[in-house]
Amino acid sequence: MRSLKYLFIAFFITIFAFPSHETTAAEENTTMEVKLKNYLGNRISVKITATGDYRNSGGEIFIKAGESLTLKAESAKLAVYKGSKKTGSYTSFKVMPVKPDASLSINGRPYQGSFTFTVEDGHIRPINTVYIEDYLKGVVPLEMPALWHAEALKAQAIAARTYALRHQSTIIDDTVSYQVYGGADGHYRTDSAIEQTKGMVIKHDGEIIEAFFSSSNGGMTESNSNVWSRGNPLAYLAIKKDFYDSKTxxxxxxxxxxxxxxxxxxxxxxxxxxxxxxxxxxxxxxxxxxxxxxxxxxxxxxxxxxxxxxxxxxxxxxxxxxxxxxxxxxxxxxxxxxxxxxxxxxxxxxxxxxxxxxxxxxxxxxxxxxxxxxxxxxxxxxxxxGYGHGVGLSQFGAKNRAEAGHSYQDILGFYYPDTTIEKEYGPGAGSKTDIVVKAESNSVNMKAKTDHLNEEVGITYSLKEDALVTLTINDSKGNALATPVRDQTLKKGTHSAIWNTKAVSNGTYEAELSAMGRGG
Structure with a gap:
């Protein structure tokens, strides 16, 4: 009997438990302010229709469920009409939904959240204040086709969330100048990708990154400083060949x-x-x-x-x-x-x-x-x-990588090197996974991937020959906590195991794999 070399994976999982009311409060405060320009255009008159009651800043019902009102820009003010009757005139006003699931259609396009209506250069300009996860549901299917591979959609969702939070302190708009946002009409496949990655962002040295992305980089990623003269080159936006880009x-x-x-x-x-x-x-x-x-x-x-x-x-x-x-x-x-x-x-x-x-x-x-x-x-x-600036994630590159079997972590790791994916809010907020693989240069691929949604770690490993395998999870003192695989005879090829992390606390854990060859 001869033994295969031992393979080790060390990965760090930091889990913070928050009371549910604190998590809810944190999520409620995670909103975006979006100026609606792209689809609305410059209008001096718009029609708004509500699916639920909306109140004004004074607490009074401004528009009822099923009701329609017309807003007109008149003498630098907003005039409100119900039918042909003028009901009020305002410099600006804000409306908020009584129930969170209500939506307000503006010229036929529905939006969730609250709204501030103003007059800008003689035109009616709404500003939509929307919970970030609802905002993303109006962004991702417009930035990436919803029928693309699920792992590419997850990568896009995390990149879009990261970009949004990086710019959260300013009022952005719904055009390509930031991210295209189409309101409440999403798609079930992109909704799923957003929900599965809820709260996840990309960070470098503890800071949310500039998660730029474009359609195609033409086979070569680009540095931010070569495209935009302002600012220093960012280490996670490097120049390198991308063999998976479609080279539009x-x-x-x-x-x-x-x-x-x-x-x-x-x-x-x-x-x-x-x-x-x-x-x-x-x-x-x-x-x-x-x-x-x-x-x-x-x-x-x-x-x-x-x-x-x-x-x-x-x-x-x-x-x-x-x-x-x-x-x-x-x-x-x-x-x-x-x-x-x-x-x-x-x-x-x-x-x-x-x-x-x-x-x-x-x-x-x-x-x-x-x-x-x-x-x-x-x-x-x-x-x-190429199509676009070529900085950061290539959407066609992400598609091709996903179709080749790459996970969203693999995709984001290539386009934003030297970064981590972290939970910024929601269940498990504060959790972070850094994966370090230690193996001989001639050993086969071995990976660990954290599923924040289900609170588990998936470990994938390959065997170069049939072997008797044991996979043990140890704490920082070397004590065995779990044995996802124990003395199993496995065939040559790729295998996987799951470690449930619900019961563990903050700390460093090591997954140790022993593979004992059966012959020769």
Whole structure:
């Protein structure tokens, strides 16, 4: 008989028990303030409908269950109408649900929580104060498809919760500037991922991290300092290859000459102006929109040439940070004293790449990772990969990793290295698991994973041959507390065991696996 090498896993579990009323109070205070802009837009009139009673700050019922009211911005104030009757006028007002399960629909989109209604730049602007777990149920299915693998959804839920709590002290909005939030219409699969990871956040050195994420990193993660000039590089947002990312590809191909005016009479634009169009139908409309927002509002514009479009100054992750562009164009009513059209030119040289990307369209230039660019006398061609800034978690990378068998802990561990997953609130708040695997370099994979929801630790191990196995859990003094596996003859391959942690207190515990070979 010969013996396999002993394998050890040491992991730390810190469990804090809170009285139930303290936990409830902590959770009730875990809310987000979200300015509703994305779906509502800029409106001077909105309709609100309630599924339950809502009271105002004075305690009076403002809107009853099943009732609808119309809010209008009138002379910088909020006028409230029930039908055609005006019932009040306010600088701002707040409404709160009498029962927590009530929702308030704003122009047909339901939201939970409380609301402060204000007038902002002449438009009605609600601010939704919502319990963070309900907020996440309106975020995760809009940031990641709900039909993706459950482990990817859990990773996204934890990243979104972490990002939210990092920005909890400010009023965020419901757009891509923060996280897209769609209100109370969630999905059962993302709801489940949120519930299974309730209260979990990612921390580095005891602090909640900046859990940035994007759709695709193009095969290379990026440092925060290469994308945003402000702030120092964060150790948990490093540059490294990501072999699981789908490498979303994008391309821009533009004719330098968009309109040939060689046979057009610039003194008689009325003869040809309406019958002539630019060649490109994707980028040029966005460039014209940019011009109208930058000095040419309500002008009729024809872009004739785009002789320059380049990106430069690659950082260590391969992403560009600078760009240049030139546009030659005519404006219908800008003529000289003889009535001849005057050519206009806008040229930006070596400006931030984000400015150029904003001009050509973020959905066209999907990232700053430019793989190839070329320019000849007639065309400009730029090819790139990735979708988004590439910092932190890649959503497509998380999907592919989950489908390859990676857990949400594995996924978050890759995209946010040197971090821990901790329970910030809810049952088991304060618990933290650090996993350290000690094994010979030629030994097979061995992992420990804490399930906070069910208060247990799952231990997965692989055997390189058939063996007699015993798995023992010891306390810090070496005393055996449990034996999840005792003298079992197991086949070569992967096996798992569960250790229930409900009865243990704070401390350090060691799982010791002995595997005794059967022959040879």
């Amino acid at each position: 590809n994008w391309a821009i191909t533009l004719d330098k000459q968009q309109i040939d005016l060689s046979r057009m009479d610039l003194s008689k634009p009325e003869e040809w102006w309406t019958s002539v169009e630019e060649k490109d139908k994707t980028v040029v409309p966005k460039l014209k929109a940019w011009l109208k927002n930058n000095g040419y509002a309500k002008k009729d514009i024809k872009i004739t040439e785009i002789p320059l479009l380049t990106f430069t100054d690659e950082k260590t992750g391969g992403r560009v940070t600078k760009g240049s562009i030139q546009m030659n164009f005519y404006v219908r009513d800008l003529v000289d004293d003889r009535g001849k059209l005057l050519q206009q030119t806008v040229k930006l040289t070596n400006v931030a790449a984000s400015r150029i990307r904003g001009m050509v369209g973020q959905e066209v230039m999907k990232s700053y990772l430019v793989d190839h660019s070329s320019s000849d006398p007639s065309k400009v061609a730029i090819e790139g990969s």
